[in-house]
């Protein structure tokens with residue numbers, strides 16, 4: 001049995017897309033909303049299985065990874081999130097790079113000799129690695145218009161991954177993956193007038209319009225914290241809104257809080273674009289925090305932890 005386990009955001013979907021375009025392989029797909037990163041535990045591996053894991057932290061899936069390896073499955077693992085100690089095992093083929101300017105799709109693209117590099121560039125835009133994506137696009141001689149389109153596509157696919165459950169999303173990540181699989185080049189997708197690109201574009205713009213009136217909870221010279229109401233559109237726009245704010249004020253760190261149904265918040269943090277570090281260090285001071293140096297989140301922040309959050313976040317970047 002083959003398993004493809006991948007994050008439901010642009011980077012995870014496009015990492016798998018490249019592998020499947022290069023070598024179509026039937027597999028059981030395991031994915032979810034972007035925040036749903038403990039995916040490997042859903043695999044019940046047996047000897048001889050092949051498991052590919054893309055764009056989810058090895059540290060957060062360590063136990064399940066060891067179980068897969070001990071069951072005798074072969075595991076291919078590509079990622080750029082916190083890995084912890086990488087197990088030494090003959091069945092593990094790990095490609096982990098924590099560089100803040102790389103992403104899983106770029107790692108996979110290198111392994112495929114850049115066969116679907118336009119897709120990898122799209123994913124890098126989606127993970128908000130604009131400078132890196134521009135640089136790769138320039139190497140291929142793309143026009144400014146083509147770059148802008150790929151950037152928009154990356155943002156829209158990434159945006160589609162945000163929600164507290166798959167029901168919040170416009171497209172279930174596995175479904176979106178299947179739709180994209182028809183296009184070896186993202187430029188072909190964008191040329192098609194009725195394509196998913198345009199469906200995602202109008203959905204994104206409608207949610208972004210609503211976000212313009214969000215409450216600012218806390219702000220100083222170094223950080224800004226905003227809060228969105230409890231609604232599906234808020235849960236969808238929260239992460240990409242963070243990127244948008246980061247692009248507008250590149251010296252500031254940003255946190256977007258979204259009210260939970262019951263109480264407390266989901267938190268999405270972006271380090272300053274000009275100082276892409278520390279987001280993981282801030283969030284791991286809270287029980288349900290996780291992520292990378294440039295972008296991280298807290299799944300559950302209670303009302304009573306709010307003041308401590310302002311303090312930790314503000315102090316870190318001041």
Ligand SMILES: [Mn+2]
Nearest residue numbers: 011055103104
């Ligand atoms: Mn990623």
